Amino acid sequence: MLLLLSLLLPPSGALRLAPTARTDRRRLVTAGLAAATLPSPMSAEQHVIDLNLRRRDAMTYGSTALLPGDFYFLYNVVPPRKFSPANVVQQPQWNAFGSCVENSCTYVPISQRYAAYAKYSARLSYGLRSFQEIRQAIERADWEAVRRAVSRDVDGSNRPAPAVDALLKAGLLASQMLVSPNNLREKKEAALANFYVNEVTFALELLEKAAAEGDVTEAQLAWDFGKDSWNSYLTVVNRAIVPKVGEKFQQISP
Numbered sequence: 001m002l003l004l005l006s007l008l009l010p011p012s013g014a015l016r017l018a019p020t021a022r023t024d025r026r027r028l029v030t031a032g033l034a035a036a037t038l039p040s041p042m043s044a045e046q047h048v049i050d051l052n053l054r055r056r057d058a059m060t061y062g063s064t065a066l067l068p069g070d071f072y073f074l075y076n077v078v079p080p081r082k083f084s085p086a087n088v089v090q091q092p093q094w095n096a097f098g099s100c101v102e103n104s105c106t107y108v109p110i111s112q113r114y115a116a117y118a119k120y121s122a123r124l125s126y127g128l129r130s131f132q133e134i135r136q137a138i139e140r141a142d143w144e145a146v147r148r149a150v151s152r153d154v155d156g157s158n159r160p161a162p163a164v165d166a167l168l169k170a171g172l173l174a175s176q177m178l179v180s181p182n183n184l185r186e187k188k189e190a191a192l193a194n195f196y197v198n199e200v201t202f203a204l205e206l207l208e209k210a211a212a213e214g215d216v217t218e219a220q221l222a223w224d225f226g227k228d229s230w231n232s233y234l235t236v237v238n239r240a241i242v243p244k245v246g247e248k249f250q251q252i253s254p
Contacts, residue, residue, distance in 0.1 A: 051206075051225045052081040052199075066201045067171045069187075070194040079195055081225075083232035108180050110244050116176035117246045120169045125249065127166020131200075131226060132252055134163065134207065138219045146211040146219065150204045164204060170197045170233060177240040193236045199229035227252045 062073035072078055130149060137145040148154060151161045174193035180186065203226030210219035231251045238248040 051202075051221070053078065065198045066167055067194040067197050069191060070198050071188070071191040072195055074188075074191050079192060079232075081228050081232070083192070083196070083235050107182065108177060108240060110242070112181065113177050113240055113242075113245045116173055117241065120173040121246060121249075123162075123169045124166050124173060127162045127164075127169065128230065128249065128252060130162040131166070131230065135220075135223055138216060138223060141214070141216060143211040143214055146207060150208045150211070167197055167201055167204075170200075170237075174233075174237055177237060189236060193233050196229045196233035196236070200226050200233070203229060 056072060056078070058073050058076050062068055062070075065073065134146055134149045137143075137149065149161050149163055152164055153159065154161050171194055174190045174197070178187075178190040178193060203222050206222035207219055207226070210216075210222055234249045234251055241248045
């Protein structure tokens with residue numbers, strides 16, 4: 001009987017090594033789950049979206065941002081990449097125009113807006129044109145031109161390039177165009193404008209890095225992100241520009 005059993009049963013080692021159907025299925029499922037959790041290559045569109053949705057820490061971000069006290073720092077909410085008046089209706093938390101917009105508490109006098117426009121519009125417009133021209137430099141793979149266009153010190157005299165100089169001018173313009181002297185606490189609209197200026201700052205840093213590496217793809221992605229950030233800023237600021245103040249700023253294209 002013992003001899004018969006020894007002939008019928010496989011060696012004990014074979015019992016441990018021979019896979020069962022259940023084991024096979026378990027291995028296949030495990031392999032499938034592992035493959036499903038592997039990061040898939042991101043498309044260019046997904047990569048662009050991730051720039052807006054990148055991880056931020058409000059306190060750290062606020063201490064390093066070019067313009068402190070922006071919308072994200074104050075409310076811990078990331079506004080949309082492309083801001084439009086429709087966003088205010090669809091998402092009340094992005095209401096940049098204040099809770100008392102129906103009365104005069106947020107009204108900014110024409111004289112104040114005109115003075116701010118007269119002081120900063122020319123430098124801002126110059127910077128916007130300079131940023132627009134970076135796109136052609138990227139297409140030519142002229143990395144020296146890109147580097148100079150985003151430099152904070154063009155010639156060693158602490159003079160920033162026009163595209164960089166425009167950042168502070170944009171912040172100063174927003175603070176005077178969008179904050180009422182009758183209600184200095186209501187700065188939601190200016191904070192939103194400053195958020196987009198800080199986003200442009202981030203885009204210029206990415207452009208500087210892409211130029212150093214000669215990376216066309218990353219440079220184009222960074223420029224597109226900067227374009228959308230500038231256009232969102234202009235959407236906010238242009239609301240305050242009426243004919244008695246001046247001409248509205250043209251959006252960057254394409």
